[in-house]
Amino acid sequence: MALKGKLGTALLTDPGLVRGNNEDTVAEDPDIGLVVLADGMGGYNAGEIASGIAVTTVLDAVRRQWPTLKHGSVDPDSGYSVEALTLKTAIETAHATIHQVSQTQPQCAGMGTTIVAAAFHDDRVAIAYVGDSRLYRLRHGRFEQITRDHSLLEELIARGHYSREDAERIVRKNIVTRALGVENEVQVDVIEDTVEVDDLLLLCSDGLSDMVNDQTIGLTLERYAANLETAAQRLVELANAAGGKDNVSVVLARADASFARGRRWYERLMEWF
Numbered sequence: 691m692a693l694k695g696k697l698g699t700a701l702l703t704d705p706g707l708v709r710g711n712n713e714d715t716v717a718e719d720p721d722i723g724l725v726v727l728a729d730g731m732g733g734y735n736a737g738e739i740a741s742g743i744a745v746t747t748v749l750d751a752v753r754r755q756w757p758t759l760k761h762g763s764v765d766p767d768s769g770y771s772v773e774a775l776t777l778k779t780a781i782e783t784a785h786a787t788i789h790q791v792s793q794t795q796p797q798c799a800g801m802g803t804t805i806v807a808a809a810f811h812d813d814r815v816a817i818a819y820v821g822d823s824r825l826y827r828l829r830h831g832r833f834e835q836i837t838r839d840h841s842l843l844e845e846l847i848a849r850g851h852y853s854r855e856d857a858e859r860i861v862r863k864n865i866v867t868r869a870l871g872v873e874n875e876v877q878v879d880v881i882e883d884t885v886e887v888d889d890l891l892l893l894c895s896d897g898l899s900d901m902v903n904d905q906t907i908g909l910t911l912e913r914y915a916a917n918l919e920t921a922a923q924r925l926v927e928l929a930n931a932a933g934g935k936d937n938v939s940v941v942l943a944r945a946d947a948s949f950a951r952g953r954r955w956y957e958r959l960m961e962w963f
Contacts, residue, residue, distance in 0.1 A: 693723035697810055698944040700918035701725070704926045706897055707934030713737035713803075714895050714939040715745040722756045723810035723949070724749065724777075725941045729823050729895040731869065732801030736792075740803040740871055743791065744784040748807055751780035762812060762951055770880055774816035777809050778878045781818050781870070785878075788871030802869035806837060806893050808943065810885060812951040817881040821866045824899055826907065827883075828890040828915065833908030836881060836891075840868035863900055890915055890944045894925075897938030901929040911942075918942045 699720065705712040713730035715738075728744040730737030755776045763772050770778075784805070792798045804821025817825055822839040838844055842865040870876055890911055898907070906928065914921035922940045929938040 693810055693949055694720050696947040696949045697723050698918055698946050700922040700942045702922040702926055703939035706937050707930055709937055712937045713741055714937040715741040716939050716941050717745045717749055719749055724752055725943050726807040727823055727893045727939055727941050728803045728805045730803040736798045736801035740788050740801040743788050744803045744805050744870055747784035747787055748780045751783050752776055773809050773811045774880050774882050777807055777816050777818040778880050781878045785870040785876045792871050802872040804869055813885050813948055815883055815885050818878050820868050820870055820876055820878055823895050826892040828911045841866050864896055885945050887945050887948055893941040895939040897936035898925055898929050901932040
């Protein structure tokens with residue numbers, strides 16, 4: 691199902707005020723309702739290469755598989771939709787590619803990238819991610835973080851070593867515990883949720899979330915929800931006004947209409963039995 695006209699999007703990436711190059715990559719495929727953001731890491735331009743490989747690989751892999759999927763079906767073993775598993779597999783493929791390049795190209799040694807991707811289908815969204823690039827949702831005035839960072843800070847909080855207040859004061863925010871391309875294997879987290887008309891989803895790199903607090907991000911999205919390009923620009927401006935210490939990237943996706951999959955004739959027929 692093509693989602694043009696039903697899903698409004700805006701994508702923006704900026705080097706910030708300190709970094710000499712931009713290692714973030716953002717992209718979308720509006721025909722299938724796919725948005726992707728990656729935040730690369732590594733010496734020289736290796737982070738830029740890693741994030742570029744990640745986004746390109748995920749887009750290509752999902753595009754190839756999407757027309758062949760039995761949309762609406764669920765894998766009985768994992769409980770995930772086929773759409774979510776396709777997204778997860780695409781990210782795993784990206785990981786393998788980045789790792790192979792980092793092992794064979796000396797200039798790319800040690801490179802890696804975070805990634806967060808969302809695929810919209812049947813009034814639902816499949817989210818898959820690795821690292822500390824985030825996905826937030828604004829719904830009926832409530833702004834909340836949907837993903838949980840794969841970071842040392844979050845790990846220590848989850849294990850009960852620190853309260854959130856103490857951890858945020860003591861632990862560096864940008865130490866990630868998972869990234870694509872770094873280890874031999876990677877664990878991709880998957881989340882599935884419903885989508886309501888007017889839901890606004892924000893994907894962002896830590897260049898935004900480290901510079902601007904959640905309350906300010908949420909209020910900004912509420913104010914500019916009707917104009918996604920302006921909202922994206924304003925978020926980048928806020929990050930730079932706070933110091934712009936990192937590359938900052940945002941992807942906004944707003945459900946402008948229902949995109950529920952129409953029931954097949956035999957599904958309607960079963961209601962009579």
